[in-house]
Structure formats: structure tokens, C-alpha cells
Amino acid sequence: MKIHEHQAKQLMAARGISVPLGRVARSVDEAVAAVRPLIEESGNPVVVVKAQIHAGGRGKGTFKEHPDVHGVNVITDGIDGGPSAAEERVRELAKRMLGSTLVTIQTGEEGKVVSRLYIEQGISIDRELYLAVLLDRALSRNIVMASTEGGMEIEKVAEETPEKILRAEVDPAIGLADFQANELAMGLELSADAAKNFKRFVKSLAAAAGELDTSLIEINPLVVTTDGSVMALDGKMTFDDNALYRHPDIAEMRDETEEDSAELEAKNAGLSYIKLNGTIGCLVNGAGLAMATMDTIKLAGAEPANFLDVGGGATADQVTTGFQIITKDPAVKGIFVNIFGGIMRCDVIANGIVEAIQRVGLEVPLVVRLEGTNVELGKQIIADSGLDVVNADSLKDGAEKIVELTGGGSQ
């Protein structure tokens, strides 16, 4: 699960991790009201207005409705004009940002509608660094990654100048040791003051990752201010969904407007669904087989419309829900059901399919491939239903048949 920047900073601040002062605003008035107290508290006449969406690249991204407005704006009007000038400028910006669609390198063309802003104090930046805590799968534990190349995409740094990325393993029994924090500080060539602040920062951050069950905390940039403080200028946190049950406060931070509605509906039904851009809807049991089914459709010359795993123990009801979600997608020109029934019996699946079609109708071709437990019974149920269903003998056969039935794919 992802959360917004302002929520991540709130979680960090609660753990003594240094972040700029800021206030979240869901309306123009709230945005304006945030300005004066921020300027007074921080003593800095500069404020920053940041769009809150679950995607990066906001600084360079622009709004569909207002191509001249970026997702992150530094407001300097307060330097000469005082707080009221800053307020006026924030009012203008907030009017244009709230409710508008921000397109960044990570959102895709369709962009994301901005429904909240984060108004933050300005910071006098000396250096921009990169810091993250994430799982290293090969080591089976978290690592801290740090780099002098703040503000850049870390993937690019890893590719072009891998020597600029520093790493430290976090032992789950010990946490990040002092000497490791020191090694990182030295590697980042920090001044004595900044090093002291950094060491406290990075140790708290590594501990927070463990406490909060994050799968990723990324701070890009981590800034060293002109007076030697170390602060998270941006903050991104992703959580391990499997651990949310022990963090009800974080689970509540979920912003469902950021999630695809069909994906959400599927999740609530205990299904795993991801919308894709193709025309062939697929319903499969098992994540690996579902991915392989998508791959095989592509190989047969068409594109999959979705990933849908109904799981190992799906009920007829879940199959029906899955079917409904697929048929709702107007891009779907055909459906391929691919089931290898091990624990899941083919007759259960067959009943689910028949029931779904009777309930929601079927306006596109349907190919069904059943294999495994009670396969003959399953095939019989479908044959007896009198529905227009094409049988397939294997995954490959099924993929080829559905692509042919829908007009030979996209070519």
C-alpha cells in the first residue's frame, strides 16, 4: 500500500525524524490559511505548494488543464511582499491545482486528479542527497541505500555511476549499528555537524522501516541545510500489505481515490486483478499461471486486458465476480478462462462460469480451458448449459483460439 508524502512525513516526524514544517490542505481556503502560520513558525518567507498524488516526478509534471503549472511550486512572493503576497499567490495556485489532473513521468498520459495539497516551509538547501531503506531479497533483510546524487532517479545512478551508491545491511536483531551510520556519513562526505545529524536520522529511519513494516522508504532528496541540519525534503513510503493488520492507523491512511475502482472491487472480493491495456480478458487460477496466460496471449498476437488470479480455493461466487469485473471493461473483445484445477475443482469453476453468464450475459467470444480435478464433469456442465463456449485443450490452444475469434489480435 502507498501513502501520500504528507502522511509519510507525519509518520517520520512522530519518530523524531526531521522533516520541514507543513500543513495539508483539501481546499483553497485551507491552503491559504496554512501560509501565515508556516511563515511565522519557520521564520522563512518562502513556502512550497506540493500536489499530493501517489506518483513521483511531480516537480517536472504539469497539469492537463493548466500546462504552465507544475506539481511542486516554490512561492517566493513573501520575500518582498510579506505573508499576504504569499497568500495571494498560493490562492491562485491552489485554485488551479485542486481538482485538476497532474501528468508526470510516472502517472501515464491519463494523469491523476489532485484533491489535496501540502503546504511546506521553504528550506535553504546546501546539499541534496539520496536515502532509502528497502528489502534486499538476496540478503533477506533490509538495506539502507545512500548516495550523494540526490534529486536524481536512483535507477539512473545505479546504472551510470554504481560506485556512488552506498549500502548498509540492517541486521533484524541489531538494527543499523552506529559504525554503519558513521560509514555512510563518511561516504557521503558530510561536515561534522551534518554527519552527527545524519547518523541520528538514518538510524531512526532504519528503525522506522522495521516498526512500520515498510517495503520501501525513499527520501529523495534528503537535504543538508545551510545550517547543517539534515531533513527529508520528500518522503515516499510503501507498506507490506501482509502486515497492515498490525498497523490499523496506517491502514486508515489508504486513499482509495488513488486506486483503480475495478482493482479495488476485486480486492474486496478476495481476487487479485490488475487492469492492462489489451483486449483479451483473462480469468486464471494462480498468479504464475495468470501471468503465463497473459504472455501466451501476447505471443498469439493480441494483448491481455487484465491480470486476474482467482486464487487456489475460489468459490463459484468469486468466479462470478471475476467475470463481472472483466465484462465491465469496454475494451474487452474476448475472454479466456484458463484453469488448472488442483485443489480447485473444475466443476466448481464451470458452475461459476455458467452462473456468471446467466447473470451478466455474454456479448464477446469465450474460450475455456479446464484441466485437473473433475475436468470431465466441468466440461460436461459447460456443454449442458447450451452456452456458446469454445473448449480448448491447452493453454496455448486456448490463447490461439481466443485471438482468432477476436479477429486475429491487434495487427
Add this chain to the structure above:
Amino acid sequence: MSVLVDKNTKVIVQGLGSTGQFHTDTAIAYGTQMVAAVHPTRAGTEFHFEGETDHSGVPGRDDTYSVDLPIFGTVREAVSATGANASVVYVPPPFAADAIMEAAAAGLELVVAITEGIPVADMVVVKRYLEGKPTRLVGPNCPGVITPGECKIGIMPGYIHERGRIGVVSRSGTLTYEAVHQLTQLGLGQTTAVGIGGDPVNGTNFVDVLDMFEADDETQGVVMIGEIGGTAEEEAAEFVRSGMTKPVAGFIAGTTAPPGKRMGHAGAIVSGGKGTADAKIEAMNQAGIVVAETPSDMGEAMFRALG
């Protein structure tokens, strides 16, 4: 021979909810030596299983079975009373990590964790706990381990398997069934099929299992089934290139998966340009592994690899 489990494997079950009960029953029907269950509040009682024998399993048994499985309060007691050397974990996610550690503390050689949805941080702790201990963990979030005709631990359908000469190792459950089914139909059969699970932190990796298959006399070739995410397949390819004499065929799921999206399994995600199917397939090709284009061709690919 076979790897990990055989007819001498004595298994205890941890977690007797509906899933644990169901699969303990099918394991007994298959002929697996299920010797005890562990349940703190039902210690001292027995759990009764009866039904029709699954004759695709251990040969030479009656057509029906009736078993009273003794329940113990701790794994240690269960082991000392029964001489068990393996356990299977169906305990719900919040308690599964502890169950695995308890099994390791009791000195079991093998722990197979079926449970799906264990927090990653818990598995990080489990891995740390297992360091220096002789216990091998398979899983979590896996279908289990089966040596056809001898021992079935997990949730895979027994009847699709047939004893033969190919080892199977996979991150995905249903794709394992696809491979096994084809190997059975082609008359190649399996020595042992091992599901290592779809989580980012797991007990046993491809390399561990490939190493066992390489050392196993009966295994003449291996099918390995991977998917996007992580670098375990690349490491496996390097192992095959440098340390394996037996032919290997493979398949990688997720060529069409978009980056940044978790495809069902917690571990199946392409992030930061890492863990793509293309990179894995390339590494496998380089290592001389015959990579099937679709899952329907896995058996065929094994045939080609055998030469």
C-alpha cells in the same frame, strides 16, 4: 532416490484449521506418514481421519484408511513422542513465523510452510533465526514438496504426478501442476517436485534445489519455473552454467507484466528496471537452459534438453 522427502519422512502438521485438516486428510490418503499434529489447546486429544485411499500415492495399501492423529501441545513433544523429522505449516499468517521457528527449535530437518500472506519482516526474522541451524525451510506461500509414490507434503493434487526421472522446482503453484502434468503425459515423470513459493523472502531458493537434484542419482533432468521479480533465476542460471551437468529446461512467467505492479505473488514485481522476464530468460539461455516459449511447451522443452 529423490530429494527432501521420501517414504521414511515422518511429518507433523502445525495448524489444524479447515485448510490444515483438508490437506492432512489428502496427505494421509496419499500415503504420507502423518504422525502427529500440534495444537496448544487440544493437546492430549486425537484427530480422526478416514476415507478412500488415493491409489496414485504410496502403493500396496488397503482401499480405505482410518487414522487417529495424536495432538501435542508443542512441536518438541510431538517430535520426541513420534520421531518426526519434518513438519508442514498451515498456521495463519500472524502466527506462522513463530510456528516455523518452533519447528526449527525442535530440531526438525525439514519445515514446509504453505501459509500465504506472512509479513516480510517476520520472514526476515525467521531467516536470521535459521542461520546456523540444520533445519531446511521450504516456502512460505508454496504448494509444498512431493516425491511421487512416497510422500506428499502440501496442497498439490497427488494424482497428476507419476514417479519418473525429472526434478521440478518452481516459484508458482499452478504452473508447477502444468509442468508435472506434461511430464507425466510424456512418460518422463518426476523424482521430486518442489514449490519454493512466491514470496520475496523464502527459505529455499532455486540454487539449493538444483544442487540437490544434481546430486540425486535418479534425477536425470530438471524443469525450473520462475517468474518476474528479484534475481533468484539469474543466480540459478549462473549455478547451472558453472555447476550442473544435468540438462535443465525452464519457463519464466511475466513477460507482459507492467513494471511497478505486484502480480498476485508478493514477490512478483518488476521494480526499478530489475527482475524483468527478459533479463531472466536471457540469463537462462546463456546458461544453456532450454527455455519454453509458453507453459504448454515445458514438457517438450525438457525433452529437447535431454537430447
